[in-house]
Amino acid sequence: MGSSHDLLLLLMFLHYAVGNCVKILPDSSSNIVLEVGKDFTATCHLLEGSAYTSDDIEWSLGNVSIVKQSYRKINETSVSVTVNINSNMSGWLRCRAAKNSLSYAQTCIYGILLRTGYPPLKPKNLSCIAVQEDKDISSYLNCSWDPGSRNPLIVTTYTVYANVYVLSNRTDCNQHLARSCIVNLETFPIHMVLKVWVEVKNALGSERSEELQTDSSYFAKPNPPLNVQVLTEVNIPTCLMVTWKHPIDRTILKLSYVIEYRKAASDVWIEVPESFTRGYIESFRLQSLEPYTQYVVQMRCIGESYSSYWSNWSHSVTESTAECILLQAPVKANGKILLYNLSINQDNEMFESRNITADNLRQTYSMELPTGKMASIEITAVNSVGVSPKATLFIPRSDKELPGVEDMSWSVRDEKPELQVKWTAVLPLHHTLHLFEYLLEWVKIPQAVHQTELQADWQRVPNNVTITTLNADLEKFKRYNISVYPIYKYYSGHMWHFQAGRPVTRPAYIQQGTPEEGPTVTVTKSKKNSAELTWKEIPLDRQRGFITNYTIFYEIGNTKQWKSVTVGPNVHTHVLTDLASETDYVVNVEASTEAGSVNGTGCTFKTMKYGDGEVEVIVVVVCLSFLFLTVFIIMLCLRKREVLKKLLWPQVPDPSDSSIAHWSPDFPIKADLPKEDVSVVEVDVFDGKSLCEEDKGVLPLKKDKYLSEEHSSGIGGSSCMSSPRHSVSDSDEGDSGQTTASTVQYSSVRASGYKGQTPSHQPPAFARSESTQPLLDCEEHPDHLNESHSRSSYFRRGRELEPGVLAPECDGGSLTFCPVQEEEASPVAEDPSALCYMPQKSGYRPQ
């Protein structure tokens, strides 16, 4: 449709041209194909007789005029134009001659049709394939290639050539940007050298791919093996027979076969080595399989010596191996287990024997095994084929432990990775005890919480091997306990016994990682300059590796000035020292493995203001100070007691001033009389001891007048300072009502020395009482009073007083104080008739 339209336009322009006066060179009856990116020059010629000159010529491409700068005037009748071709320039290039001013002259116009494009690119990656069809290789050779990403924009043809010597086949592929094409070879030239290439061609050029020249079988793709069957070998339970048919006759293509198989429960395919299936065979026996196990088998084939394409895989075939009598201990069922025979023996004597059905495998038996005895547990499995050999477990004598291996260690081999274990061989033992083999056991720890049984795996190692790789698919970041048991064999009791030696166990990781969590730290003790931190060990299932160390980070408040301390992996308590007192700290602990570190949960704490014992010291010092102060005050009081006494108990007025002689107001005798103290001198009639001591010892034994006076007249009643003293009553016989109603001044004057010291050297002691108790002895037993006074005390009258004046006063019953004068104690003692108390005849004297 498009081409016919172009042709119509072309004819229209030709019509213009024929009846016109210009032409363009180069000219073509069809498209002029131009390569993108190159310059193109066209020349417009005015034909002879034209009314125009070259100045009237204009060029246009499509509907757009070309700028004059691209023009080149060749002569008066010719003008050329040069344009750089781009991919959008497909269309009409026109030359027009016309006058700018109004004119009757016919406009001259001519045009050529341009097509722009690219030359073809060289096809790359040519490949051809002829699949098997029926019993022969198809004659259709399907070739494909990479044409390149550039669109040539113009019609481009691809042609595939397939030559067999002089015989040539070719096919044109007319698709735009063809990528593949099928060549019909009539008959596939098997056993011939086939040469194949692709040529691509368009108006701007051609390219040819590299040639494929090889034995034609390399282009052939056979069908997969036919009728693949897997047969159970009834008598060989570890084998499966695989049979198939050749998909193509060997005279056309001799094939090699590949067999793959896997357990039905597994996704891992195992390929039989090609060397085993080399040759033009149609059957193969798979060996070393597990009995009573489903296997899936598939096959494919290829020309001998890889001289063709691989076929597709055949459909997979599933078949089971046969049941098998148990060749070893019942590790693998090798068939459907019908029952187990269990027998438990103690020192070769039957203890228990049971048949256990396969659906009740969990059995518990209790047996007490005395020291020095051994037990054996034997178990056999029974399937439809027969009974397995015994599996025997010996429980050795508890008092006999056999040695274990030494220097056990492990390492990780990086290739897979795998765990390699090595140890030092067990030294030769007693000649009756033979090293039978080693047993390696690995247990993943910790087990799941709900799991009660350890999931242990193990493998046997011959006794001459001391290094081996665990045939285990160990999990990363999980801890395993790897144990090596030497298994000993000895002959006893007409049978061989097996006993494991002491196991040597090491924890191991196939790959270590960063711990899942860090330890949670707590502060157990916080002191003034130190703090004790405690953290728990990370649970094993979260350690993901061996903890190499703990690092304690701590900072003051939020200062971000972290300090760190690193401690060993077994340390879970640490005391931080050199801390500032009464300061907030933030602390956390980082756990490290060889793979990395992780921070734990931190905490904050505050150091104390005072250190240990400081408070106690302060309290003790304060108490001691107080005590010393108290003692000091007491001592001071004792030393200054006289002063204190004077301050606390002021001087009682001298009773000598209350003389009757001076009573009269108009006879101021007191002013004239010289002051004279009346001393009361106490004489110890027993042994000369002080009365103070007598108060303690003698007082309970006698109740004489003297003691009665003592009890009744003491100031305060308890102080030794005031004794001995005598009660002084101011009672008046004629005015008894006055003495009971008013306060009576008591006083005693001590004249005796302390503890028998001579009173004459003591200063006079003076005591005063304001007791309201009447002086009963003095009042009720005036005889006793006089008698006692006559025995134990005496008054010495002052020099200024007349004896005659004093006597009536004492008799009169009114008592007054008699100040004591030490110096005159002896003279007073010489006058026993002197009275201590002088009755106040003239009544009570107000003070």
Place this chain on the structure above:
Amino acid sequence: MAGRGTNGRHGSRGHAGRAAALARLLHKECSQLLELYRNSESLPSSPVDGGYLVSIPPLVPQLSDAEKISILHAALKECLRLLEDVITREDADFSDEDSEYKRKRKTVRDRLGHLLASTEQLLVDGQKFEAKVKEELDGQAVRGSFGLKMWIVRVLQDLVHWTGQTSDTLRSLPAEMEKAPKTMSRRTRRGAEKIRK
């Protein structure tokens, strides 16, 4: 190419090896074609008497391998010509319907062309042998439809025979022949000339 580069490689086999394999394949296919023809035409399986249509100089042990191949090449060339005559005659006389026999016939024809091209690579320069055909299709021996079928059987028998001969000869080639020397030794050249005389 199945993960293997093949540019510029012709495989592990040499020209002779490929030619031998091809001759063996062709021999088998010729036998199948003969069988198919006999079955389709309900002809007895016993060979038709009269000997082979194509005759060549006897392949005496004195001949070199190259000379033998050249002679057999000439015989195969005649066989191809006879087969094409058969195809032309059959297509002209019988129905045009597709059949296994016809497909096999085409395969044999193409394969025979391949074998001729393959063995031509083993020929020694300048050496020319010719084979003769005793009875042509247009000869007096072929009369009637039955005579034509018998003649076709004989052509097919010749194909079986000469491809078999070629296969045996090529398989017995020593290893040196694999290298396909294009020059002939003086001794073999003389021997060949002797036969030609």
